[in-house]
Amino acid sequence: MTDFDTVVMTRRSVRQYLPTPVPEDVLTKVLNAAQQTPSNCNTQPWQVHILSGDVKDAFSKTITTAFDAGQDTMDFSFAVADYDTDAQARARAQGAAYYQALGIAREDFDERRDAVRRNLSFFGAPHVALLFAPSVGDNVRVAADLGMYAQTFLLSLTANGLAGVPQTMLGSYAEQARTLLGLPEGMKLLFGISxxxxxxxxxxxxxxxxRIPASKSVFYHSSLTSA
Structure with a gap:
């Protein structure tokens, strides 16, 4: 078993995969580990739909058509412009590094659009997990539970010689996913992981x-000053 620090430090959001399917026993091992994720009051609200083969290809075709037609059906909003300036700068840096790795010039908008569309073919991955949960209240708690599940799932993939990439963009096609999978309207799609x-x-x-250093995100509080 790989030690925890190594798993955490080597996990990467990989955006290109071999077509080789993950063996069933390996996938079962990954999912059994992910199922140990904590959740609010042990509600375990996640519902994980794993698409492979013809179903995955059908979903890819459907959402690519929707993307080209501008038909988003998001259950949860997301826009980088809603973040503060520091977070926006980090998002821009990530995008710049990705396009640079692919050899795509800043002014080449057609190539950049094609790179974005690769999200919709799951970067060549043989599997994609769609993370759903029932709508509960303002959905913040269930979304947090799905986030914890996703991290455990991603670390379990890494520990087993695999890789995954969380894709917020897949959450833009919630209605298309529900229709394909026969899910009720109340089951909300947060995002997917190829x-x-x-x-x-x-x-x-x-x-x-x-990553920014932990000192930029973590603040220690140990004593109260007297009035």
């Missing part, structure tokens, strides 16, 4: 993004 064996020779699987 996963499989990484194509380690591809530029899209090699680029790296640094």
């Amino acid at each position: 996963f499989g064996y990484p194509d380690t020779d591809a530029p899209a699987a090699q680029y790296r993004i640094d």
